[in-house]
Amino acid sequence: MQAFDYVRAASVEDAVARLAASGGQAYVLSGGTDLIVQLREGRRSARVVVDVKGLPEFGDLSYDPDMGLLIGAATPCWRIAADAAIASAFPGLVEAISLIGGVQIQGRASIGGNLCNASPAADSIPALIVHAAVCEIAGPSGRRSLPVEEFCIAPGRTALQPGELLVRVFVPPPAQHSGAAYLRFIPRNEMDIAVVGAGAAVTLDSHGERFVAARIALGAVAPTPLYVAEAGAALAGQPVSPDTIAEAARLAREAARPIDDLRGTAAQRRHLSGVLVRRALERAVERARAR
Amino acid sequence: MTSRVRVEAQINGDPVEFLCEPYQSLLEVLRDVLGLTGTKEGCSNGNCGACNVLLDGVLVNSCLVLAPEVHGHEVTTIEGIAGSDGLHPIQRAFLDHAALQCGICTPGFIVAARALLDRTPHPTEQQVRHWLAGNLCRCTGYDKIVRAVLAAADTMETAR
Numbered sequence: 023m024q025a026f027d028y029v030r031a032a033s034v035e036d037a038v039a040r041l042a043a044s045g046g047q048a049y050v051l052s053g054g055t056d057l058i059v060q061l062r063e064g065r066r067s068a069r070v071v072v073d074v075k076g077l078p079e080f081g082d083l084s085y086d087p088d089m090g091l092l093i094g095a096a097t098p099c100w101r102i103a104a105d106a107a108i109a110s111a112f113p114g115l116v117e118a119i120s121l122i123g124g125v126q127i128q129g130r131a132s133i134g135g136n137l138c139n140a141s142p143a144a145d146s147i148p149a150l151i152v153h154a155a156v157c158e159i160a161g162p163s164g165r166r167s168l169p170v171e172e173f174c175i176a177p178g179r180t181a182l183q184p185g186e187l188l189v190r191v192f193v194p195p196p197a198q199h200s201g202a203a204y205l206r207f208i209p210r211n212e213m214d215i216a217v218v219g220a221g222a223a224v225t226l227d228s229h230g231e232r233f234v235a236a237r238i239a240l241g242a243v244a245p246t247p248l249y250v251a252e253a254g255a256a257l258a259g260q261p262v263s264p265d266t267i268a269e270a271a272r273l274a275r276e277a278a279r280p281i282d283d284l285r286g287t288a289a290q291r292r293h294l295s296g297v298l299v300r301r302a303l304e305r306a307v308e309r310a311r312a313r
Numbered sequence: 314m315t316s317r318v319r320v321e322a323q324i325n326g327d328p329v330e331f332l333c334e335p336y337q338s339l340l341e342v343l344r345d346v347l348g349l350t351g352t353k354e355g356c357s358n359g360n361c362g363a364c365n366v367l368l369d370g371v372l373v374n375s376c377l378v379l380a381p382e383v384h385g386h387e388v389t390t391i392e393g394i395a396g397s398d399g400l401h402p403i404q405r406a407f408l409d410h411a412a413l414q415c416g417i418c419t420p421g422f423i424v425a426a427r428a429l430l431d432r433t434p435h436p437t438e439q440q441v442r443h444w445l446a447g448n449l450c451r452c453t454g455y456d457k458i459v460r461a462v463l464a465a466a467d468t469m470e471t472a473r
Contacts, residue, residue: 023337024336025334025336026315026335027315027316027335028336028379028381028382051379053377054377054378055359055374055377058338058378058379059359059377061336062357062358071379073381098371100371123359124362124446124447124448125372125425125428125444125446125447126365126373129371129372130378213446
């Protein structure tokens, strides 16, 4: 392991000051399930890691049906998945985070870390996108908000500026008659990285017959998790039918810009994008009707 | 130059104080500083579960925890699983079911199984397999391990 210092941030301002002073040589440590591996393997190099787990905001987890969901950037996945009210309100999100690693990883890994690691294949990010989540960022000039679909800008790179860190993620409360789902294709049953991931969230009219709004996002088919706004927009105002769903799936497939790699070919990923979006939409519709 | 860190933690119920490098993993400190060699190093990248410990009761890979992170926290290793009256029922079941060959993965499986049975005393076979998906064994082949965990759940139920 490379040598670096370890500090516990005394406050958000302290963390910001340390990051700002580091010249890019400081990393924020929450669960460490990506960062420690990358430091050990020399894929990232650090002079100091700043542990934020002791800061109250970073361990936040609160849900109110009127106010929405606040998740501290270091809150471990298992705590989110263990909360029955959150699982029922945000099924797509909980489906996605429950797929990240095994139990040991869930014990530490956080959605803040999943976002900041900025893997194109991150499972939680398409789900956060379809739930219209917003990142709360602290930095040298105060706090700012950023829609989650704008957070990742390239593989392993985020929109965070020098001295900035992700503090919390806010997920607005689900609308009436809404539902969501996240599906992932992997060649085995557990413990793998997405060949393709697809999230869908829908809001239906009070009869459950027509789409009022929809959001669709894909993982592992572009340099960043991909928000396919046009596929969701095509559903707004349309009846819920195999044809309208197939059209949204086609738009998602066309938006995908996959590559060939060890996990799958571009052609397979394009195909999977359409299939998974269709299935995620069907599941989201079922959930919206059941709510 | 980095400076060494003083850490105070509760390990297997005992207060422990140690000095470590800020970049040392909990796994390294357990084995090389504290002499608790029951916890094994497998992959050192979070895939195999051989280094599983409980951190404040939550199952984690000790290779992915920096030792300074456990300051003020409680760690349970395989050495803390057996009671004063002998082997834990999970350990006994692993022996009875021959659920080990080389033994390197065994402490990790037992710590993981203990975490499962703490929260789910009557798991189904599928729950056991799902829970143990983050633990790799390259010789026994999992079936005996799964049967041992299910048998331990039965034994623990009878004992209650």
